[in-house]
Amino acid sequence: xxxxxxxxxxxxxxxxxxxDLLRAEQAPPRLAAHLRQVHxxxxxxxxxxxxxxxxxxxxxTAVTFGAATHDIGKARHPEELTGPGSRHEPTGERVLLxxxxxxxxxxxxxxxxxxxxxxxxxxxxxxTLADKVWKGRRDPDLExxxxxxxxxxxxxxxxxxxxxxxxxxxxxxxxxDERLAFQAxxxx
Ligand SMILES: [Fe+2]
Numbered sequence: 080x081x082x083x084x085x086x087x088x089x090x091x092x093x094x095x096x097x098x099d100l101l102r103a104e105q106a107p108p109r110l111a112a113h114l115r116q117v118h119x120x121x122x123x124x125x126x127x128x129x130x131x132x133x134x135x136x137x138x139x140t141a142v143t144f145g146a147a148t149h150d151i152g153k154a155r156h157p158e159e160l161t162g163p164g165s166r167h168e169p170t171g172e173r174v175l176l177x178x179x180x181x182x183x184x185x186x187x188x189x190x191x192x193x194x195x196x197x198x199x200x201x202x203x204x205x206x207t208l209a210d211k212v213w214k215g216r217r218d219p220d221l222e223x224x225x226x227x228x229x230x231x232x233x234x235x236x237x238x239x240x241x242x243x244x245x246x247x248x249x250x251x252x253x254x255x256d257e258r259l260a261f262q263a264x265x266x267x
Contacts, residue, residue, distance in 0.1 A: 113196055152173075226241045229243070
């Protein structure tokens with residue numbers, strides 16, 4: 080089932096190195112399906128932002144890798160796939176480091192639930208945003224942080240950045256039901 084979750088038609092495939100990490104971790108198929116969805120939405124989000132605000136500098140590799148691995152610690156804490164819990168966060172970073180993933184990429188696993196820090200980077204905010212909007216969830220506080228970051232980085236007025244982001248996220252949220260159904264089809 081893991082191979083099916085990794086390869087079934089639907090969201091973009093994960094980067095091959097990430098798929099290999101999930102195989103090595105014997106990840107639950109649902110985790111692989113979830114990471115594909117969030118990675119796919121992060122790619123769409125980056126594409127839209129690149130079209131709409133090309134002057135915004137974002138480390139695309141970091142965002143896509145972060146989205147593709149943020150919950151990898153749930154392979155070792157599978158109960159957190161269906162229930163609350165944050166043990167997967169430090170575990171995920173440790174797991175990635177143990178496979179030789181550079182610290183600046185492993186970090187997303189540890190901080191994806193902790194975006195509300197003054198020093199959160201635009202890359203961290205975008206991974207968290209993708210992890211919400213894939214299922215249609217909107218978070219006004221998070222979106223405000225991204226709006227401010229986009230406005231500051233591009234010189235746009237905050238209202239202009241807000242409308243742009245709102246439009247992009249509304250569009251991405253439209254396919255949430257389809258994504259939830261894909262993910263739910265794979266067992267924990
Ligand atoms: Fe997630």
